[in-house]
Amino acid sequence: MQVFTNAIVLSKLKYRDNDLIVKCYTEQLGVVSFLIRGVLKSKKGASRVAYFQLLSQLQLNIVYKGNRSLQAITETKLNHQYTSLHTHILKSSIVMFLSEVLSSTLQEEEKNESLFKYIETTLLWLDTHSNYSNFHLLFLLNLTKYLGFYPEDFNTDYQYFNLSHGQFELKKTDRYSISGENLILLKQLMGTTFDALYLVKINAKQRQAFLNMILLYFELHLGSFKTPKSLKIFNQVFN
Template sequence: MIHKTRGIVLNHTRYGDSSAIVHVYTSMFGMQSYMANRVFGKRKKSNGLLLQPLNVLEMEVYHHSNKEIHRIKEFRPVRPLLRIPYSQTRRAQAFLITEILSRGLRGEGKNQYLFEFLDQSVEFMDGDHSGMENYHIWFLFNLTRYLGLFPHNNFSDAYSRFDIKEGCFVSGEPSHPYFLDKEESGWLASLFHIELGQLADIAENITRRRQLLNSIVLFYEFHHQEIGKIRSLDVLKELFSGLV
């Protein structure tokens, strides 16, 4: 049966000379894999470009509940990406974000609230806003709300150290090394209150940005069983030392 659905492309793998297997988070079916035929080559070159990460597509798909890989009949962009593919900062952020989404959404079913958050987040990420060097930190922190991982917001003078393993602020130093000191915990606590118009307030320098990002990624690795070790973080540190 043919269905119409929106989908957010996370990644794709070339299959043969002209086809691809595309991993997409859809509004109707959740996380799915699709075979897209005849998308590469001289005649269909532009279609292959639409399969780049974070493109939001309107799709007509053949869906069968007993299959692992379905098939795309037609697809077209909801809105063309204007900045993400052409900005060094946003390409680096997209590289990290899509790795975490690809792992974190594995097996994730339909979740309209999650899909709308991702759709709106991609649209914002592709826009012209200040403080975008901190956007990936805001996004990853707030994504935890939709994955059931959101840290406990109990920061206070008495509970001033964030225990990454427990996902909450504690009164003293834990017996393990996976916690933030008081200053770093204060940085993390501020994320509970920062909105998109305040991105520049998240981190004003690379040291603070990197510490926050390392802490959030480690939090994911502890609390989401599908995440595992995030490989792209080390790659980004080498390639884009001023951004992550």
């Protein structure tokens, strides 16, 4: 079956001497992995490798066969030409970190246009904005809307939030009830947009603490989720 679809690169892995295995999140088919044969053995192939940088946005022509774990691509085009995501050190660190999160959380081979559009548009926002220090926090929080465990938005005046239940609480019920600075920031982020994100003022220590909390939130609600290996490097670079 021939399929034309937009796609976002989640990961790539060298296979044998000259091939790549690339995992993408596609608009039409969900998560799909591809075998790109011979792409590493020629100068002409080098230009094709550049297409498959992490979180690149592509247009793919796919020969899709449901009984295969690795699909074939007949044509690749860039859908959006980033201006800074792969060249700015801080933004490229965000890209590396978020690609690992998305690779861990997006497992389904099914169409989800609203989720695809969310990832596509927010990456374009990041590429074109210079005030983005809290981007990854809002990105992860909003991602939970599409994964099915966004915090319930009533009783937000309560002084605790339970990570396990995804609810605000009047009093602390267990070890997953959070309060203090993380709670304040959670409420701020739930009430903001990416364009207003510059108004959220926190320091590096607070940012790292909230990131650790939101990653725990993912672990509690997604059995397959693992803390990204790039987290330590990300924190070192970003802070």
